Amino acid sequence: MSKFWSPLVNDLVPYVPGEQPKMANLVKLNTNENPFGPSPKVIDAIQAELNDSLRLYPDPEGESLRQTIAGYHNVRPEQVFLGNGSDEVLAHIFYALFQHGEPVLFPDITYSFYPVYCGLYNIEGKPVPLTDTFEINPADYKQPNGGVIFPNPNAPTGRYLGLEHVEKILQANPDRVVVVDEAYIDFGGESAIALVDKYPNLLVSQTLSKARSLAGLRVGFAVGHPDLIEALNRVKNSFNSYPLDRLALAGAKAAYEDEAWFQKCCDSVIFERERVTNALEDLSFEVLPSKANFIFARHNTQAGEALAKSLREQGIIVRHFNKPRISDFLRITIGTPEQNDALISGLKSL
Numbered sequence: 001m002s003k004f005w006s007p008l009v010n011d012l013v014p015y016v017p018g019e020q021p022k023m024a025n026l027v028k029l030n031t032n033e034n035p036f037g038p039s040p041k042v043i044d045a046i047q048a049e050l051n052d053s054l055r056l057y058p059d060p061e062g063e064s065l066r067q068t069i070a071g072y073h074n075v076r077p078e079q080v081f082l083g084n085g086s087d088e089v090l091a092h093i094f095y096a097l098f099q100h101g102e103p104v105l106f107p108d109i110t111y112s113f114y115p116v117y118c119g120l121y122n123i124e125g126k127p128v129p130l131t132d133t134f135e136i137n138p139a140d141y142k143q144p145n146g147g148v149i150f151p152n153p154n155a156p157t158g159r160y161l162g163l164e165h166v167e168k169i170l171q172a173n174p175d176r177v178v179v180v181d182e183a184y185i186d187f188g189g190e191s192a193i194a195l196v197d198k199y200p201n202l203l204v205s206q207t208l209s210k211a212r213s214l215a216g217l218r219v220g221f222a223v224g225h226p227d228l229i230e231a232l233n234r235v236k237n238s239f240n241s242y243p244l245d246r247l248a249l250a251g252a253k254a255a256y257e258d259e260a261w262f263q264k265c266c267d268s269v270i271f272e273r274e275r276v277t278n279a280l281e282d283l284s285f286e287v288l289p290s291k292a293n294f295i296f297a298r299h300n301t302q303a304g305e306a307l308a309k310s311l312r313e314q315g316i317i318v319r320h321f322n323k324p325r326i327s328d329f330l331r332i333t334i335g336t337p338e339q340n341d342a343l344i345s346g347l348k349s350l
């Protein structure tokens with residue numbers, strides 16, 4: 001703290017991102033990146049953009065990329081909002097589309113950025129406990145609120161909520177915006193984007209950081225009714241009119257133009273997820289059913305923190321959350337077959 005700080009900053013409790021270690025030889029299974037890398041077409045597109053046009057500002061509306069994403073998801077470009085990673089999209093959603101002064105509902109346990117945004121904008125957050133089996137129960141979202149947000153699949157549990165249950169939450173809250181954060185939807189879930197024309201209160205956010213392997217490029221987007229998108233654009237243009245640079249716009253567009261690469265990455269992650277799940281079950285772990293590119297698992301007898309530490313000593317990083325209810329669990333990103341083999345033999349050796 002310093003006398004120069006605004007009082008608003010004094011009270012902030014910021015998000016702590018997962019570790020990004022400098023050593024290259026680690027088996028890094030802690031921040032849910034895609035181990036297979038982006039499509040070569042993305043690299044080509046970014047390289048082609050490295051020219052004199054960098055002196056010019058990028059398209060503030062990202063029109064061409066919005067058209068591509070809209071076409072891919074069968075919506076109109078005016079239903080798409082772009083941001084510098086879905087974290088930024090979510091920040092604008094909290095500001096623009098939740099009714100401040102009323103509690104915003106999100107699951108307990110979930111993505112820990114949601115309470116951070118509540119703190120940033122002085123919104124009350126109301127965590128809604130998951131069931132005994134770590135699932136979201138739609139009936140719990142019928143209470144008065146200023147908006148609802150949840151990831152589907154949820155993080156860090158990996159549990160997926162079927163669209164018929166998502167619809168129940170939408171129907172229970174016709175006067176509030178319900179945000180489905182689909183950061184991990186491409187690994188076996190069904191996107192709620194198919195429902196945006198049916199529910200004007202639905203906003204779906206997605207990212208290119210996971211299935212499209214572009215966490216370093218920082219591109220995310222939201223899809224919903226044009227009225228919701230307009231509110232987000234007002235906030236964007238009051239904050240940073242150019243959230244996506246020229247390289248990000250070009251690379252993201254190319255990522256959508258290589259469907260074969262995308263499908264291959266998703267299929268490999270899903271295949272490996274099942275293999276790692278079975279191997280861990282054989283090693284006396286309970287593994288929650290996951291539709292994400294990670295699994296959430298606890299050992300029958302050994303504590304999560306100690307397991308994470310022992311793996312770390314072998315050069316394998318996984319995520320342990322020191323939080324009530326989940327402190328026995330490890331969140332493990334699905335890696336390449338070789339990385340997953342290293343994990344499995346690392347756990348066998350303990």
Ligand code: PMP
Nearest residue numbers: 085086087111151183207209220
């Ligand atoms: N939502 C969830 C549930 C996440 O786990 C993440 C990744 N940490 C994000 C959103 C943000 O992803 P990005 O900003 O890279 O798009």
